Amino acid sequence: GENVEQHPSTLSVQEGDSAVIKCTYSDSASNYFPWYKQELGKGPQLIIDIRSNVGEKKDQRIAVTLNKTAKHFSLHITETQPEDSAVYFCAATPTGSQGNLIFGKGTKLSVKP
């Protein structure tokens, strides 16, 4: 089945710097890759997603890139702010699923003011 690896597990940056989180997946037929932000004690919030027919997608300070050949995708956050501090999860939808997601283990991002 699908397996999603996420790195790094923790990331600390200074306010204003960029942050990059990387994920790899095993099922070459996976076609949907969302990123979720989870704050302490809350449910995950969808922040951006990308589908297999697109290589890059951007939404203000957030961007996601997808390399299907290498089976990896990355989240890029520019001009980080303290409120970006949270746990970020990548996920992939495996082939033949009903839309369920396989999650990475998460990255705890800390943005220091």
Next chain:
Amino acid sequence: GAVVSQHPSWVICKSGTSVKIECRSLDFQATTMFWYRQFPKQSLMLMATSNEGSKATYEQGVEKDKFLINHASLTLSTLTVTSAHPEDSSFYICSALVASGNADTQYFGPGTRLTVL
């Protein structure tokens, strides 16, 4: 984005009792909902897929008789933890699938913190 609610947000119960958690899609209809559990500092683990009007599909290792799922309407799925024990204490999160053409997107509820004493 679509809004998903959960009730209650937290619950404390005694060992051996049953607890029901509700998951509602507030501004859309969801034929498919998912239930996850999350232990502290860990990722989300899919427990089951809930389809309106049919039996839920459980992931390997999840006891269907212990975690009862009912999806009786297009806006409501319930998870009942039966005969709860301390090891069932966890953060339970539901999500609802928004289908649009060939693009499905999953939106999550705020989660329910279950503590079994």
